[in-house]
Structure formats: structure tokens, C-alpha cells
Amino acid sequence: MKHILPTLIFALCTALCGHARDAKAFFADEGASAAFSEIGATERLDMLDYFAAGQEHPVANIYSGRSRLLRADSAAVSVEVAHGVVVDMYVLPAGRDTVLMVVETVELPQKDSNIAFYGADWRPLKKSPLPKHVLSDWLSLAGSKERDEVERRLPFILAQAVYNPDTQVLRLSNTMDEYFVDDEDKAFVAQNLRKSLAYTWKNGKFVLEK
Numbered sequence: 677m678k679h680i681l682p683t684l685i686f687a688l689c690t691a692l693c694g695h696a697r698d699a700k701a702f703f704a705d706e707g708a709s710a711a712f713s714e715i716g717a718t719e720r721l722d723m724l725d726y727f728a729a730g731q732e733h734p735v736a737n738i739y740s741g742r743s744r745l746l747r748a749d750s751a752a753v754s755v756e757v758a759h760g761v762v763v764d765m766y767v768l769p770a771g772r773d774t775v776l777m778v779v780e781t782v783e784l785p786q787k788d789s790n791i792a793f794y795g796a797d798w799r800p801l802k803k804s805p806l807p808k809h810v811l812s813d814w815l816s817l818a819g820s821k822e823r824d825e826v827e828r829r830l831p832f833i834l835a836q837a838v839y840n841p842d843t844q845v846l847r848l849s850n851t852m853d854e855y856f857v858d859d860e861d862k863a864f865v866a867q868n869l870r871k872s873l874a875y876t877w878k879n880g881k882f883v884l885e886k
Contacts, residue, residue, distance in 0.1 A: 707798025
């Protein structure tokens with residue numbers, strides 16, 4: 677019974693505010709299971725209640741572990757859904773529409789992020805507003821001259837994604853130097869790859885800053 681009132685409040689906000697819902701309301705929505713499958717709807721409401729009260733109170737997840745709410749405000753919600761796994765959800769302005777960006781970052785132990793996009797109904801967007809980054813985006817001036825060698829030695833690129841709602845910049849920082857143990861490999865990464873890629877949210881899509 678204790679969740680009936682919060683649920684009604686979120687439902688009323690949804691009905692009255694439409695696309696003006698904030699990140700906390702989207703997190704409380706039933707559809708948020710699409711991004712936070714490890715945590716049930718009731719547990720998500722518990723997390724918001726405790727967070728609003730200034731208490732850090734981990735809740736049980738489906739893996740019999742504990743999940744912690746790290747941030748909850750109008751622009752974003754961040755949750756450590758399991759040990760070494762953090763899911764960040766951001767509300768992106770897109771005119772009359774709303775885009776939800778979900779960033780899941782896993783420690784391998786080097787961090788690597790996966791990014792997904794949803795509409796206000798929590799349905800995956802048919803077309804991603806983030807262009808698919810390719811090797812040429814990552815190459816430094818030196819790396820562009822050694823592309824064949826870069827492709828041979830770096831068959832994949834691990835990167836951590838961090839979004840700043842204030843500047844509306846999404847930054848992907850390569851973590852390949854943490855993947856290698858050998859100093860020669862680390863030096864190769866530093867010389868041939870850009871440290872990060874920056875994308876700015878403009879007119880409903882992310883634009884790569886050159």
C-alpha cells in the first residue's frame with residue numbers, strides 16, 4: 677500500500693506534464709525495466725523514496741545482489757545496478773519530443789560503455805541520434821598514417837561514455853591504455869589514438885566535434 681500514493685503522483689504528473697516529465701519520473705515508470713532490468717518497479721520507487729529522504733539504502737536486484745541509487749534529479753538518474761556495473765539515464769531535449777539516453781558502463785576492469793536510446797514511451801528509437809563511431813574518428817594524426825598497423829594491433833576500441841547535461845556534451849574516452857599491460861602497447865595507443873571523442877547534442881541528434 678505504501679507505493680500507491682507515489683505511483684499515483686507519478687501517473688498524475690505524466691498526465692498533466694506530458695513530455696515535461698523529468699528523469700526521476702521516467703525512472704519510476706513501468707517501462708524503465710527496458711533499461712533497468714535488474715531492478716523491479718517497486719524497488720525503483722523504494723530507491724527514490726530513500727534518496728529523497730537523504731538515505732543511501734541499497735535494494736535487492738534480480739541477481740540476489742544489491743543496487744544503489746547514485747544520482748536522481750530532473751536531468752539524470754544513475755544507478756549501480758550490480759558490482760562494477762553503472763547505468764546512467766539522461767533526459768535529452770528534442771523539441772516537442774523527449775529522448776532518453778541510457779549509458780551502461782562495465783568495468784572489465786577497464787571501463788567500457790554501451791549506449792542506447794529510447795522514446796518517452798520507453799520504446800527503443802528506430803534510428804539512433806548518435807552516429808556510429810568508426811576507426812577513422814579515433815585516429816590521431818600519427819595513427820592516420822599507420823592505419824593498417826592500428827587495425828592489426830587494435831581490433832576493437834574500449835571507451836567510457838560520460839554525458840554532461842549542462843553542456844549537452846557526450847564524451848567517449850578510450851580506455852585502451854588500461855587494457856594493455858606492456859608499456860610498448862600503451863605508448864602505441866597514446867601515439868595513434870585520440871584520447872576522446874566529443875559529441876554535442878544539437879537539434880535532436882549528437883554531432884561529432886572535430
